[in-house]
Amino acid sequence: MTVIDSPPEEITVAPEAPTKGTNDLARRVGSWVVAYLGALAVFGAFMALKGVNPFVAYRDMFDSTLMNSASLSEVLIKAAPFLLAALAVAVPARGGLVNLGGEGQIVMGGIAAAGVALGLEGKVASGLVMVAMLVGAMVAGALWAALAGVLRVGAGINEAISTLLLNYIAIDVLLYLISGPWKDSAGFGQLASKPLADETRLPTFGSDGRIHLGVFIAMAAAVGIWLLLRSTSWGFQLRVAGGNGEAARRAGLPVAKLLLSGLITGGAMAGLAGAIHFAGVEGQLRPGMTFGFGYIGFLASWLAGHHPIRIAGAALLLGAIAVAGDSLQIDAGLPAASVNVLMAFVLFAVLGKKPRLAGASR
Template sequence: MSVETSVHPFDDEPIDEPVDESSQGLTTGAAGLTPGDGTSVTSLASGGAGWGHASAVLRWTFALSAAVVLYGAFLATKGADPVTALEAMWESAFGSTNNLGETLVRAAPILLASLAVVVPARAGLFNIGGEGQLLMGAIGAHGMAMALDGALPRPAALVLAGLGGAALGAAWAAIPVLLKLFTATSEAITSLLLNYIAALVLTWLVFEPWKDPASLGQAYSRELDTTTRLPVIWGERVHLGIVVALIAAVFVWLALRSTSWGFRLQVLGGNEEAARRAGFPVARLTIGAMLVGGALAGLGGFVELAGVEGRLRPEILGGYGYVAFLGSWLARHDPLKAVVASVMLGAIVVGGFGLKIATGLSGGAVDVLMALVLLAILGFAQPRGAR
């Protein structure tokens, strides 16, 4: 079920030491290597001896430090003082209550979109369409809010707007998974290409049918009324959406861990043939995993719209879907670790603002840090079988 098997699962024999494990994962979907392996590998790596745990912590610390040091060197090539730059990033992400709040605000949609990678991954699916599903979620929530037009009390309006976002996110995720089942097209590729289409649909809506007549140079949509805005619960900006994201993470964790649905997904992700022989409804499970993922990302779009932006604009949520994909891999597709990963990535995003002010470097600078962290973790921090 993993994408490699549908795109080009060339080798199914171990070749030699370094390629051995990855090639098994490519083809046989051996439990240790498909995206759905999170928990099993974690338990292997850290379970049993305390030594294994200690060495994992060491590996992580070393890999992360190496990434930061490399990044510092990279900033130095652009003429920035690495220490000042990194301090500015830290300050901007965690330096005050408000800054910490900003980090949490950024982490909320990232977490929801990470969960949108986690659930399909459990079933052996690659959802790289989080970006498009986030945008569709924002569009669905906005459409619902405009349709309600303040007619309902706030709790009901918020629930309906959230459902609107989740529904459109799920619908967008349905395209790649249905194409996979009916036409054997790789869901990784189609979900990725759908991101570009979603972005153009959003741009079209904002510039044409949904354009606020009051917007002149910069196009944006009409503003949500107060019944569909998420309340601020802490500080100036931290809104209820953070709680929504955390609850979603716990729900996903429980569902994957303790329900028969979660168990079936795990079996399916580990070995599709085994799932088939056990009589599991493989097609329904596959579709379900992707739809749940799309709905979670759609909820992420709603949270950003209703909690932060208040209106649609073409740049809303730009890049968060990709960041979230990295977050899920950082967390090895574990819903609770995804919380930590999302806060960390949210901090890097917010750190980027501080970096920009302190050094004048463009926003792209933080993409480099994210990439280095991921390279360090994927290639060096995790035990071999888990990469």
């Protein structure tokens, strides 16, 4: 650290980032380091219990996650749907709404993309099919979220509960389609839809041709949502409506419409996540293809305090952990899902560290 005068406390650098003293910053960084090391230690202990040398396992996980370009692209590919799923939580949260339905909105997005592909493939230019898939998925995700929104503003049904229930209905719709009307007859008994034609899969970039267009779409969406929430009057009004609905109503704001629009925008982001995973990675619908994405997105949003740009960082972290899980399976012979233990303790460290938000819990 260079010896410069730390800025006086009262000067604020930016409205979003209140100035912290260097001491405070050091303490914050220190406590984060302790938290992450703690999470690594706990998971290391569990691995040791299973007879795996944690030091070797961590080295392998690190090497195969962050040390070569192929695995780095893997992290980006995993993080992209997490990022969109987290935006699906962050926008409604601005209006004080809890969207636990990313999981289902993602599935609906994937279904819509597949449906568009089934209907249009071979009939119009593949570029057009792609655009239609992405738009269709956003509409489907938005509609699925709108259901919960209408129940909330119309009947007063809590959106956390309705979105949770709608997740299961969406999954059943997916399973119904791929076991019935959309079943791939060449699927050898596996439940799956007909694979996308190569030319309708999202274009890929980079030397290894793995990073697909969806990664850039997700990044652009984060910046777009950030600007939308920060710089438009809609973003401001949404926050006011979420902060004190009664006051907002008296000030003449259309609170119900604002809340609905927040959920719909979130749902569109989740739908997009389903589309890019379908058209960029999977190429066909299959059961459980996006299992956990919505919930991981929920946690990424919480990890980042619902801030769109910080969410990108949280999504990358969780994407890296997910990729590390694959390495755990290949190198250490432990099930890939074991890495959820590591993820859980990282999240505990962060969730349990936040200052109590008013009303978050008593």
